[in-house]
Amino acid sequence: MAVISRGFHGRRPDSGRKLPPGQYETFDFPVLSAGPTPRVRREDWEFTITSETGERHAWDWARLTALPTQTPTVDLHCVTKWSKFGTTWEGVSLDLLLADVETAAGFALVFSYGGYTTNLPLEDLLDGKAWIVHTYDGAPLAPEHGGPVRLLVPHLYLWKSAKWVHGIQLTEEDDPGFWESAGYHDYGDPWREQRYRGD
Numbered sequence: 001m002a003v004i005s006r007g008f009h010g011r012r013p014d015s016g017r018k019l020p021p022g023q024y025e026t027f028d029f030p031v032l033s034a035g036p037t038p039r040v041r042r043e044d045w046e047f048t049i050t051s052e053t054g055e056r057h058a059w060d061w062a063r064l065t066a067l068p069t070q071t072p073t074v075d076l077h078c079v080t081k082w083s084k085f086g087t088t089w090e091g092v093s094l095d096l097l098l099a100d101v102e103t104a105a106g107f108a109l110v111f112s113y114g115g116y117t118t119n120l121p122l123e124d125l126l127d128g129k130a131w132i133v134h135t136y137d138g139a140p141l142a143p144e145h146g147g148p149v150r151l152l153v154p155h156l157y158l159w160k161s162a163k164w165v166h167g168i169q170l171t172e173e174d175d176p177g178f179w180e181s182a183g184y185h186d187y188g189d190p191w192r193e194q195r196y197r198g199d
C-alpha cells in the first residue's frame with residue numbers, strides 16, 4: 001500500500017504550528033503603528049509600574065539591563081490577520097518586574113512613549129506570559145518595532161504588545177486603551193477570534 005505525502009501546503013515544513021482561526025502565515029515582519037515612531041534614546045528611557053495606591057517603581061536602562069533575562073520564542077498574531085511563527089526575543093519577565101509591587105489590582109493599563117495605551121487583566125502579565133523586550137532575533141530592537149523596549153504578550157493579539165513601552169498603571173477597574181476604545185475587543189484572544197467588541 002502506497003503512503004502518499006501531500007506536503008504542507010503553504011506551511012513551513014518544520015513549523016508544525018497551528019494558525020488561530022482566520023489568520024494566515026507571513027514570513028516578513030510587518031510594521032503596524034498608529035502614529036509616528038517615537039525616537040527614545042536608551043539613556044532617556046524610563047519604565048514605571050504604578051500601583052493602584054500610587055506606589056511607583058521605576059527602571060532606567062541600566063537597572064533594566066542588570067536584571068536576568070529570558071529568551072522566549074513565540075508566535076505572533078496580529079488582528080489584521082497575519083501570524084508570524086517562531087520569533088525570538090530577549091527581555092525581562094513581567095513576573096520579575098512585578099515581584100516587589102504590592103497590589104490587589106485586577107487590571108493593567110500599559111502606556112507608551114507617543115501616547116499609545118492598551119489594557120489587559122493583570123493576570124495576563126504574570127506566570128511567564130509577558131516580557132518587556134529589548135532584543136529581537138539577536139539584535140537591538142529596531143525603533144519601528146518598538147525599540148528601545150516593547151511589551152511582548154504573545155498569547156493575545158499583537159496590539160496588546162505595546163511598542164516604546166513607558167509604563168504600566170495598575171487599576172481596580174478595567175479602563176480601555178487606544179484600540180479598545182476604538183472598537184477592538186477588550187481582551188483579544190486570537191484562539192477565540194476576539195477581534196472586535198462583541199466577538
Ligand SMILES: Nc1nc2c(c(=O)[nH]1)N[C@H]1C(S)=C(S)[C@@H](COP(=O)(O)O)O[C@H]1N2
Pocket residue numbers: 029030031032033034035078079112113114116144145146158159160161162163164
Ligand atoms: N506604541 C504602540 N504600540 C503598538 C502599536 C502602536 O501603534 N503604538 N500598534 C500595535 C499593533 S496594532 C500591532 S499589530 C503591533 C505591531 O507590531 P510590529 O509593528 O512590531 O509588527 O504593535 C502594537 N503595539
Ligand SMILES: [Mo]
Pocket residue numbers: 032078079080158159
Ligand atoms: Mo495590529
